[in-house]
Amino acid sequence: DSGVTQTPKHLITATGQRVTLRCSPRSGDLSVYWYQQSLDQGLQFLIQYYNGEERAKGNILERFSAQQFPDLHSELNLSSLELGDSALYFCASSRGLAGAGGGELFFGEGSRLTVL
Amino acid sequence: GQQLNQSPQSMFIQEGEDVSMNCTSSSIFNTWLWYKQDPGEGPVLLIALYKAGELTSNGRLTAQFGITRKDSFLNISASIPSDVGIYFCAGGSNYKLTFGKGTLLTVNP
Numbered sequence: 001d002s003g004v005t006q007t008p009k010h011l012i013t014a015t016g017q018r019v020t021l022r023c024s025p026r027s028g029d030l031s032v033y034w035y036q037q038s039l040d041q042g043l044q045f046l047i048q049y050y051n052g053e054e055r056a057k058g059n060i061l062e063r064f065s066a067q068q069f070p071d072l073h074s075e076l077n078l079s080s081l082e083l084g085d086s087a088l089y090f091c092a093s094s095r096g097l098a099g100a101g102g103g104e105l106f107f108g109e110g111s112r113l114t115v116l
Numbered sequence: 117g118q119q120l121n122q123s124p125q126s127m128f129i130q131e132g133e134d135v136s137m138n139c140t141s142s143s144i145f146n147t148w149l150w151y152k153q154d155p156g157e158g159p160v161l162l163i164a165l166y167k168a169g170e171l172t173s174n175g176r177l178t179a180q181f182g183i184t185r186k187d188s189f190l191n192i193s194a195s196i197p198s199d200v201g202i203y204f205c206a207g208g209s210n211y212k213l214t215f216g217k218g219t220l221l222t223v224n225p
Contacts, residue, residue: 107151
């Protein structure tokens with residue numbers, strides 16, 4: 001158990017709909033990262049927050065948005081869903097900033113989104 | 117942007133064999149992390165490396181931070197069936213992590 005909690009674990013919805021994925025980071029971790037993993041694909045970085053502020057953006061579509069709340073939990077909002085959005089969405093957290101000392105990422109178990 | 121070349125893409129080995137995989141880049145990194153992902157689950161951190169030349173072990177796993185800071189390798193000794201999964205490297209610099217595309221390991225009992 002990494003200590004990172006993601007809900008829901010599974011989600012099935014229709015095209016055009018909107019969903020919200022939730023992440024609670026490990027206790028004490030200030031950074032939250034969101035990744036998308038499609039079938040047989042690597043980890044695509046979407047967005048990072050540090051202590052409530054957006055820190056870095058990756059290949060995140062305009063239909064997607066995220067935020068980190070004062071209690072440090074984060075939500076990823078996916079709207080106008082398309083079939084190609086079906087994927088595993090991972091949240092990860094770190095104490096500080098990844099890429100620096102102590103910046104090891106710990107991943108949640110993921111939210112599997114299926115768009116029909 | 118920074119890119120990592122992780123190889124091999126996939127490996128099929130017999131139980132008991134040793135395994136080696138590596139990541140290379142044209143960019144310099146300050147941190148190398150190695151993760152394992154089981155099917156349908158999140159990646160789990162195996163080893164973290166913070167210093168060029170550092171060699172670190174975790175059970176049957178050994179990883180090294182390349183002396184040029186542009187590469188890292190992971191060795192698994194005496195593989196067992198539960199070693200099956202996808203192994204990812206990640207290089208860190210400038211407060212960013214870049215992931216490799218992964219090595220899919222299959223172990224035949």
